[in-house]
Amino acid sequence: MSTKNEIQPSKRLRPFSLTPRDERVIRLIADFGMATVKQLTLLEFGDGNRSRAQTRLFRCRQAGYLDVLPGRSPNEPAVYVVSRRGLRQLDLANGLAGGVRRISRPRLHHDLAVGDCRVQVVRATREPGVALLRWVSESDLRPITLAHGILPDAFFQLARRAEGASPKSSYFLEVEVSEKGESALRQKLTNLGAYYYGGRFEQDFGTKALRVLFVVKPEPGASAERLVRRMTNLATQVGVTFVRIAPLNTFLSIPPAELFLRPVWNQPGVDGFVALFPGGEQHGQAKQAAA
16 A cells, blocks of 8 residues: 555536535635544534535535545545635635645644644634634744744644633644654753743744643554653653643543543643643542542
């Protein structure tokens, strides 16, 4: 099997009128760069409407608005991208579609995991009391942060509408789907520390509030807990205390209403788990007591 994936345009086009939801879905795929049926179902159709989502995506592809990446095995989800026609029709700009692109399988695996995390955040910010102010993808972060030796997978900012709560919180997202060596991790953490403690983050993003969320997936057969402990200990040694580390599967399994309140994160220098929002630890204890 080839290790590359090429966007394959649909050859047979059938007349089809886009519904407002179809347009939203196509714009969503363009914004994400690529998306799976599961991701789109969760965001636009509802958890129990996968077959409806598949039908609409299939018809959009038949009409030439969407393409899929070939080379996926039967047990892998289809990956949709916006076609050239779709970009023209909706006046969209997207760096992935609009022609054949090559995407390595490791990169595709990583980008889909970033998309899964974004879906989690978006769904959580649809709950009462919290709003997503902005999401900045890696491509838009590149000209801002790369010169400082860092390139997060995303930056997002939240507003929490709760009494006594800070009005805004900001996060870099780092999705690790392959285990890096200690020297590479140490350098990444060191660069993050220099960028934040040196004041450049505040200059670039207009806020002092920052947490760097590492969501990690171990190699097959390895322990997620061991990997989290390893990264937490290394961050403690480097002196970068604004990072939070959790297994990817744990992050993706949290119900949206609990995403920022559930204490699942390891923090350097802190025993036990912490939540992203202040007071989340008490919330977790109350949930356990109720259970």
